[in-house]
Structures are given as C-alpha cells and as structure tokens.
Amino acid sequence: MDTSHTLLLHDLPPWMVTGTYGAVLHADGSARVCVGCFSCWVRTPGVCAQPDQWSHMGRSIAACDRLWIVSRCLYGGPGPEVKALLDRSIPYMHPDFAIRGGEMHHKMRLDHHPDLWVLFYGDITQAERETAGRWARALARNLDFPLERVAFYLSAAELEGEL
Numbered sequence: 001m002d003t004s005h006t007l008l009l010h011d012l013p014p015w016m017v018t019g020t021y022g023a024v025l026h027a028d029g030s031a032r033v034c035v036g037c038f039s040c041w042v043r044t045p046g047v048c049a050q051p052d053q054w055s056h057m058g059r060s061i062a063a064c065d066r067l068w069i070v071s072r073c074l075y076g077g078p079g080p081e082v083k084a085l086l087d088r089s090i091p092y093m094h095p096d097f098a099i100r101g102g103e104m105h106h107k108m109r110l111d112h113h114p115d116l117w118v119l120f121y122g123d124i125t126q127a128e129r130e131t132a133g134r135w136a137r138a139l140a141r142n143l144d145f146p147l148e149r150v151a152f153y154l155s156a157a158e159l160e161g162e163l
Helices: 057-062 080-087 126-143
Strands: 006-010 023-026 066-074 093-100 103-108 115-121 147-153
Touching (some): 066 080, 103 126, 115 126
Parallel strands (some): 066 115
Antiparallel strands (some): 093 103
C-alpha cells in the first residue's frame, strides 16, 4: 500500500515505525492538553492557540488521505498521549453544527474525508474491545471519515509487520 499520504499518529517507541509515511506524529506525552478556549475556532481559525509543536494538528489531518491511529487501548479508548493529540485536532472542524445521519456533529471546514484506520494494542478485555470499536466508529462519524479498519493486537510487538 502506498503510504505517502498517510498520517500516522502513534504512541509506540519510534524505532518500531519502519515504514515511509507522509507524516509521522509520535504522541510522546509532550502535547499540552486542550483547554477548551475555542481560539482555534474563533480567534485563530484552524490553528490551536497553545504554543507547542502540536498547534497545527488540524492542518496535518487536512494534508493526509489516510489517518492511522495506533495506540495502546486503555479502558476502551486510546491512551492519554494519543487522546491529547486528537483533542488538539479540533481546529480541523468548524464550530457550527450540522445534522449528519440523524446525529448532531460539527460542520467540516473542508470537503476532505481521509480513510481512518485505528489499531489498538495491549491486554484488552472483550468489553474494552467493544468499547474501543464504538469509540472508533464514533470518531469516524464525528470527523466524517470512512472507517476502513479497527484492529486489536496483544502487544505493540505484534504491530511490527504492520508499520
């Protein structure tokens, strides 16, 4: 598969990512958390006002054709490092709302619908798998992205051939 336009957002050790991607964002815990200031929607549209290397998450997503999220599964969702980066991608969306599929969601800033892949790893119970699957489907609906794949691995080491 051509991964030249894939954005890989992950919390793996960097040495595990061996493929070539359009962009690789390592969720290393350095991201400031979203403070809900709405500046990314009102004052600096499309750009997070938090002054760090993650303030352009919305632009990173806008530049890809595929978004791969690779994270350890924690209580049926992504780990906190990945979740912090996803929260910082809120500028990708418009602040106004629209009804899609009978549900209220943010309007999209762009007519851009990258394929979404979500790969979870870790010692995951069946209940956590079900919750994580619902989380991935909800994220895809909210972003208006087609969900191409949700997969579960027992450990990060099992992902080595995938990335």
